[in-house]
Amino acid sequence: MSPRSAISTARRLVVKVGSSSLTGADGGIDSGRLIALVNALAHRHAQGTQIVLVSSGAIAAGIHPLGLAARPRDLATQQAAASVGQGALLAAYTHAFGAHAVTVGQVLLTADDVTRRSHYANARRTLERLLDLSVLPIVNENDTVATSEIRFGDNDRLAALVAHLIDADALVLLSDVDALYDGPPSRVGTTRIPVVSGPDDLVGVEIGGSGSKVGTGGMTTKIEAARIATAAGVVTTVTAADRVTDVLAGGDVGTVFLPVGVRGRSRRLWLEHATTARGRLLVDDGAVAALVHRKKSLLPAGIVGVEGTFHDGDPVDVCGPDGAAVARGLVNYSSSELPGLLGRSTKELARELGPEYEREVIHRDDLVIL
Numbered sequence: 257m258s259p260r261s262a263i264s265t266a267r268r269l270v271v272k273v274g275s276s277s278l279t280g281a282d283g284g285i286d287s288g289r290l291i292a293l294v295n296a297l298a299h300r301h302a303q304g305t306q307i308v309l310v311s312s313g314a315i316a317a318g319i320h321p322l323g324l325a326a327r328p329r330d331l332a333t334q335q336a337a338a339s340v341g342q343g344a345l346l347a348a349y350t351h352a353f354g355a356h357a358v359t360v361g362q363v364l365l366t367a368d369d370v371t372r373r374s375h376y377a378n379a380r381r382t383l384e385r386l387l388d389l390s391v392l393p394i395v396n397e398n399d400t401v402a403t404s405e406i407r408f409g410d411n412d413r414l415a416a417l418v419a420h421l422i423d424a425d426a427l428v429l430l431s432d433v434d435a436l437y438d439g440p441p442s443r444v445g446t447t448r449i450p451v452v453s454g455p456d457d458l459v460g461v462e463i464g465g466s467g468s469k470v471g472t473g474g475m476t477t478k479i480e481a482a483r484i485a486t487a488a489g490v491v492t493t494v495t496a497a498d499r500v501t502d503v504l505a506g507g508d509v510g511t512v513f514l515p516v517g518v519r520g521r522s523r524r525l526w527l528e529h530a531t532t533a534r535g536r537l538l539v540d541d542g543a544v545a546a547l548v549h550r551k552k553s554l555l556p557a558g559i560v561g562v563e564g565t566f567h568d569g570d571p572v573d574v575c576g577p578d579g580a581a582v583a584r585g586l587v588n589y590s591s592s593e594l595p596g597l598l599g600r601s602t603k604e605l606a607r608e609l610g611p612e613y614e615r616e617v618i619h620r621d622d623l624v625i626l
């Protein structure tokens with residue numbers, strides 16, 4: 257099967273659309289563009305394909321109602337614009353999909369939500385149930401509550417992680433550029449790259465930032481998203497939103513990134529790509545070996561130092577004697593409590609402080625080796 261026909265035959269698809277593909281020249285949502293996208297997705301939905309739409313555009317949709325001249329730069333105004341705009345965006349989608357008798361559901365995620373064990377299972381269950389009910393879920397980051405530390409900031413990576421979460425057959429990233437080019441597409445003489453089989457195909461390719469006033473991340477975050485998705489076995493295509501019909505039909509458009517890894521489902525992928533470490537635990541050689549080679553949990557005995565300020569449940573990096581991060585995990589103690597436990601056995605701690613101190617510093621299920 258050709259990689260492009262993986263999209264035309266997919267039973268479950270994640271489609272991500274960027275702000276630049278939904279906005280007009282004045283920066284606000286262009287309903288004509290939104291309706292054209294909806295028509296193509298509704299047509300595919302009618303054929304029985306389960307689709308999750310990851311849509312940006314909340315901040316852009318808030319620009320006009322708030323009387324702003326352009327996309328705000330500070331976080332608080334972006335969050336205010338997203339609060340106003342997300343409602344308007346969903347209303348526009350509900351109306352446009354409703355014309356095709358397709359029911360949509362809003363799913364707003366934060367990185368923090370999905371990396372914690374119970375939240376991960378919950379997000380997956382909700383999406384599965386919506387798909388079972390033939391609803392078309394529309395996902396965005398929960399911009400209004402996400403602080404800068406817990407923000408994805410770009411929906412390309414969020415879409416890759418959602419594709420992995422629901423075990424999608426393919427991921428389609430729609431932008432304002434029809435493909436990955438070997439240099440900035442505005443430069444004369446650059447050419448389209450039709451297929452990327454692995455990292456070697458990107459050597460020498462100039463990957464730049466956003467070319468629009470409303471987009472974030474540019475091609476850099478799309479490549480990163482393709483890397484995450486293809487490593488999890490999901491074929492990924494980047495093309496322009498106005499090529500959506502062609503790409504869904506398996507046409508020779510855009511850039512297709514071939515899967516390099518095997519499919520599987522693991523919260524660890526989210527831990528690795530959706531979190532920012534709040535601190536560092538410095539560990540000895542024995543702890544590195546236990547974690548990396550023997551897949552053990554991290555215990556207080558192997559920790560020699562604690563850096564940063566964090567609470568229990570926060571993501572932290574585990575660093576070996578050379579200072580390099582070897583793993584990331586969700587820590588079970590705060591940075592104020594942990595220094596008093598270092599170098600001691602869990603048995604001794606439990607005897608002295610109580611049975612709750614027998615727990616690991618990071619459980620192996622909450623740990624990803626980098």
Ligand SMILES: Nc1ncnc2c1ncn2[C@@H]1O[C@H](COP(=O)(O)OP(=O)(O)O)[C@@H](O)[C@H]1O
Pocket residue numbers: 273274275276277430431432433435436437438439440441461462463464465466467468470471472473474475476
């Ligand atoms: N090598 C490249 N090939 C294609 N596009 C590129 C490249 N380098 C940078 N870009 C820019 O990436 C932009 C798409 O990203 P972005 O503006 O963030 O879109 P979106 O809002 O769809 O996420 C394109 O408009 C283009 O200007």
Ligand SMILES: N[C@@H](CCC(=O)OP(=O)(O)O)C(=O)O
Pocket residue numbers: 273274275276311312313314315316338396397399409410411412470471472473474
């Ligand atoms: N969550 C933000 C979008 C962030 C984002 O990734 O934007 P884009 O680069 O246009 O896909 C919003 O809805 O405005």
